[in-house]
Amino acid sequence: MLKKHRYLIAGAIWLLSVAVASLISVSFIPKVDLGFTYMDKLVHAAFYMIATFLLYLHFRNSENNRILYKIGAFCFVYGMVIEVLQYALPYRRAFEWADMLANATGIVLAIVLIKFALAPERR
Numbered sequence: 809m810l811k812k813h814r815y816l817i818a819g820a821i822w823l824l825s826v827a828v829a830s831l832i833s834v835s836f837i838p839k840v841d842l843g844f845t846y847m848d849k850l851v852h853a854a855f856y857m858i859a860t861f862l863l864y865l866h867f868r869n870s871e872n873n874r875i876l877y878k879i880g881a882f883c884f885v886y887g888m889v890i891e892v893l894q895y896a897l898p899y900r901r902a903f904e905w906a907d908m909l910a911n912a913t914g915i916v917l918a919i920v921l922i923k924f925a926l927a928p929e930r931r
Contacts (some may be wrong), residue, residue, distance in 0.1 A: 819862035822885060824853045830890045831897060852887075852907050853914035859883050860918035864926075876922060880915045887911035 810817070863879045872878070887908060895903035 813865035813866065815862050819859060819866060821857075822859055822862055826859065828891060829855075831893055831901065849906060849910040851911035851918065855914065856883050856887055856911040857914035858917040859886075860915050864918070864922055867917070876919055879896055880919050883915050884908075 811907045860879055860883050863883070864876055867879060891903045891908055894901035
């Protein structure tokens, strides 16, 4: 049973980890300059790209032809909820449209990779 649902469990743990990382206060973490201005946006894209992959791996044998797009929509809405919570909670986190764009970029990249690299037999 666990083996059958391993990607769903991994996806749920991943999304929970994304929520915790996105919502906790980071004031205790020292700022590190990596010399790259948009590292935060790359992290956002990676978070949601990985989430999309994990959920796809669980649902890939679904009879629903639109499941990949439903997963993408779910991940996007999840990211929107996280951004709204950042705005609402008093943990010095901020709502950013650029974060939502980065989330969407990661989701779209995952969908493109899945459609053209991982699932060519379904075309």
